[in-house]
Amino acid sequence: ACSRKNRNAALHPLWQSPLTIPGGTRQSPINIQWRDSVYDPFLKPLKISYDPTTCLHIWNNGYSFLVEFDDSTDRSIIVGGPLENQYRLKQFHFHWGAINDWGSEHTVDSKFYPAELHLVHWNAVEYPSFEEAVMEGNGLAVIGVFLKLGARHEGLQTLVDALPAVKHKDTVIEFDVFDPSCLLPSCPDYWTYAGSLTTPPLTESVTWIIKKKPIEVDEDQLEAFRMLLFTSDGEEEKRMVDNFRPLQPLMDRTVRSSFQ
Numbered sequence: 001a002c003s004r005k006n007r008n009a010a011l012h013p014l015w016q017s018p019l020t021i022p023g024g025t026r027q028s029p030i031n032i033q034w035r036d037s038v039y040d041p042f043l044k045p046l047k048i049s050y051d052p053t054t055c056l057h058i059w060n061n062g063y064s065f066l067v068e069f070d071d072s073t074d075r076s077i078i079v080g081g082p083l084e085n086q087y088r089l090k091q092f093h094f095h096w097g098a099i100n101d102w103g104s105e106h107t108v109d110s111k112f113y114p115a116e117l118h119l120v121h122w123n124a125v126e127y128p129s130f131e132e133a134v135m136e137g138n139g140l141a142v143i144g145v146f147l148k149l150g151a152r153h154e155g156l157q158t159l160v161d162a163l164p165a166v167k168h169k170d171t172v173i174e175f176d177v178f179d180p181s182c183l184l185p186s187c188p189d190y191w192t193y194a195g196s197l198t199t200p201p202l203t204e205s206v207t208w209i210i211k212k213k214p215i216e217v218d219e220d221q222l223e224a225f226r227m228l229l230f231t232s233d234g235e236e237e238k239r240m241v242d243n244f245r246p247l248q249p250l251m252d253r254t255v256r257s258s259f260q
């Protein structure tokens with residue numbers, strides 16, 4: 001058995017932060033073992049209403065590319081599902097691999113997808129800002145959508161066409177009309193569990209809602225993600241790939257399903 005010191009010594013190459021939060025009991029991502037998930041008949045359908053004009057810009061933050069939204073009003077929200085309140089859309093981003101064999105953060109029966117979309121929302125009913133909600137157990141709700149290799153996704157293409165303009169870390173491009181609901185599968189089925197952010201500050205504030213069905217994207221669209229850079233203009237180029245956190249222990253958690 002390794003000593004306590006060693007157990008916490010493992011750092012993630014990307015962020016030099018601990019792979020597991022000392023004392024963390026609800027870390028993300030996790031493997032979703034389909035047969036161990038428990039159908040909850042009291043889970044409501046998730047209701048999503050996004051206003052495409054709340055879209056602001058695309059930003060390469062040196063870890064992923066974020067599509068950020070005006071979250072000063074309740075124009076783009078989700079409600080229902082496992083949620084007690086309505087939550088406001090703040091941003092969405094992706095995680096992906098260098099090759100198609102891996103890239104997603106969550107896995108289903110230990111299967112990786114080539115990429116995973118995260119739509120990040122915060123509880124503006126109970127908290128005054130995203131930054132405060134990030135620190136609270138029911139502060140955030142993130143919808144996870146798996147991407148699989150298949151047909152070209154026309155809705156995603158408008159986003160892909162803008163990526164060369166945010167190739168380098170800390171570049172931004174205006175992106176003023178986009179409806180992210182075009183990135184959701186039509187099937188309403190999801191899993192849900194209590195987890196955390198998967199990048200620093202890794203706070204245990206996320207109600208995860210993981211869609212059962214993936215969306216399809218084609219090879220060129222995945223390659224467009226992989227031509228982004230972790231590095232700033234002028235630095236030695238490092239391709240933005242494998243920006244996913246390793247799986248975390250389930251510990252004392254149950255994954256519920258909205259479907260039988």
Ligand SMILES: NS(=O)(=O)c1cccc(F)c1
Pocket residue numbers: 118120142196197198199200201
């Ligand atoms: N990857 S994630 O858990 O969705 C996430 C990480 C950091 C900030 C945030 F708003 C969302």
Ligand SMILES: [Zn+2]
Pocket residue numbers: 093094095118198
């Ligand atoms: Zn994410």
